[in-house]
Amino acid sequence: MSEVVRKPTEFRRACEDARAVQRRVGLVPTMGALHEGHFSLIDEARSRADFIALTIFVNPLQFAPGEDLACYPRTFESDLAGCRERGVDLVFAPEPNAMYPPGFQTEVSVKELGKPLEGGFRTSHFDGVTTVVTKLFNLTGPCTAMFGRKDYQQWKILSRMALDLHMPIELVGCPIIREADGLALSSRNRYLSPSERERALGIVSGLRHAYDAWAHGERDPNTLRSLAEEVIRPTFDRLDYVAAADPETLAPSPPSPSRLLIAVAAHLGSTRLIDNLVLGEDPRP
Ligand SMILES: Nc1ncnc2c1ncn2[C@@H]1O[C@H](COP(=O)(O)OP(=O)(O)OP(=O)(O)O)[C@@H](O)[C@H]1O
Ligand SMILES: [Mg+2]
Numbered sequence: 001m002s003e004v005v006r007k008p009t010e011f012r013r014a015c016e017d018a019r020a021v022q023r024r025v026g027l028v029p030t031m032g033a034l035h036e037g038h039f040s041l042i043d044e045a046r047s048r049a050d051f052i053a054l055t056i057f058v059n060p061l062q063f064a065p066g067e068d069l070a071c072y073p074r075t076f077e078s079d080l081a082g083c084r085e086r087g088v089d090l091v092f093a094p095e096p097n098a099m100y101p102p103g104f105q106t107e108v109s110v111k112e113l114g115k116p117l118e119g120g121f122r123t124s125h126f127d128g129v130t131t132v133v134t135k136l137f138n139l140t141g142p143c144t145a146m147f148g149r150k151d152y153q154q155w156k157i158l159s160r161m162a163l164d165l166h167m168p169i170e171l172v173g174c175p176i177i178r179e180a181d182g183l184a185l186s187s188r189n190r191y192l193s194p195s196e197r198e199r200a201l202g203i204v205s206g207l208r209h210a211y212d213a214w215a216h217g218e219r220d221p222n223t224l225r226s227l228a229e230e231v232i233r234p235t236f237d238r239l240d241y242v243a244a245a246d247p248e249t250l251a252p253s254p255p256s257p258s259r260l261l262i263a264v265a266a267h268l269g270s271t272r273l274i275d276n277l278v279l280g281e282d283p284r285p
Contacts, residue, residue: 033187062128202235
């Protein structure tokens with residue numbers, strides 16, 4: 001049975017109580033509208049910890065004006081059912097006012113890693129993420145925290161933040177869960193019309209194109225990037241980027257890398273999708 005708490009102080013107390021009886025806390029931060037990607041994080045948490053806390057909070061600070069904050073899918077009852085089924089012990093679902101009371105004015109920012117890729121298009125997004133995750137880490141206390149590599153840059157930024165600020169958190173980056181046809185699961189996929197859902201496969205086709213070239217020995221970052229882009233561009237209404245980057249620094253890759261991040265952000269109508277692949281590491285998507 002998953003207990004639900006709304007107040008930050010209640011959440012902190014429940015995590016403290018778990019640690020007091022020698023349970024390792026596994027934290028799964030989410031914005032709700034749970035899917036198999038989230039459930040895989042819960043499963044990973046269960047394998048590493050024995051008290052599983054999942055947070056559901058659509059964080060206003062990480063949405064820019066004009067983004068989809070107001071219409072972001074909110075499916076609390078079915079999320080709760082999923083949490084119960086998957087063995088979540090504690091669900092923390094605060095109200096925005098509890099997280100950002102009047103007078104709130106502190107932000108946490110990771111400088112360089114936040115600039116490329118998503119940073120060029122969602123300028124204040126990562127400061128919103130690092131700030132809310134700092135708050136969640138502070139409330140949870142020492143724990144193992146799961147993040148999906150679908151949000152590859154987010155995972156790298158949060159890992160850097162935890163290291164830089166001596167946070168007592170072990171961060172785990174979990175593999176991308178995909179639909180049978182390869183589309184990366186995302187809460188935002190439910191915005192897609194049937195024809196957009198079909199066209200969304202352009203991303204995974206592009207990533208596969210780069211993967212296959214890599215498997216045949218291609219190592220030039222810009223060639224690999226272009227191969228992905230030429231498949232992706234025609235099926236999308238708009239591309240923010242198809243980028244090739246160093247998987248650790250996220251800066252432009254040196255020539256002939258041993259691993260290469262290919263990261264994509266693209267629009268179908270009003271829906272923005274992201275995906276990525278680390279060549280030389282990830283399996284064929
Ligand atoms: N397909 C996926 N595979 C693995 N992890 C995922 C996947 N989708 C989301 N996650 C992870 O779940 C956590 C919570 O993400 P979030 O609640 O924003 O879900 P989301 O599907 O990314 O939603 P949206 O696309 O609307 O942002 C993040 O660590 C994210 O990386
Ligand atoms: Mg997300």
